[in-house]
Amino acid sequence: MQGTLVILNDVSPIFEAKQQKHENELIEMLVATSTHELRTPLHCIKNTLLMIQKQINNEETKKQIRIALIACEMQELNINDILDYAKCKRNSIALNLESVNLNELLADTYQSFIL
Numbered sequence: 001m002q003g004t005l006v007i008l009n010d011v012s013p014i015f016e017a018k019q020q021k022h023e024n025e026l027i028e029m030l031v032a033t034s035t036h037e038l039r040t041p042l043h044c045i046k047n048t049l050l051m052i053q054k055q056i057n058n059e060e061t062k063k064q065i066r067i068a069l070i071a072c073e074m075q076e077l078n079i080n081d082i083l084d085y086a087k088c089k090r091n092s093i094a095l096n097l098e099s100v101n102l103n104e105l106l107a108d109t110y111q112s113f114i115l
Contacts, residue, residue, distance in 0.1 A: 024089075031086040035079050042079070046072040070112045 046069065053065045087093035 028086055028090065031082060035083050038079050039076070042072055042075055046076075067112075074112075 049065050049069050049072070053062055053069075056062060056065075084093060
């Protein structure tokens with residue numbers, strides 16, 4: 001009696017890996033698009049505040065604009081953190097080492113809390 005030998009392999013891990021790769025690509029695309037869409041209006045707000053700041057003489061208003069500009073910068077840092085996280089997930093982050101004046105950094109941080 002002659003028959004056919006059928007070997008069934010579980011190929012579901014291959015399909016799952018492909019599905020996971022596709023999902024990761026979609027997530028990366030979402031991160032890139034979202035951060036771009038967040039950054040564009042933020043730059044518009046920041047540039048508008050800078051123009052207004054140059055045109056006014058009222059110190060109290062200038063102080064409030066400085067607070068808003070600091071909030072814009074903090075939001076920009078959050079956006080950059082999201083992008084950096086996505087780059088870490090892809091193992092494509094590059095470090096940019098630079099010197100910082102710690103006293104100036106601490107003074108700026110302090111100012112942002114007392115304004």
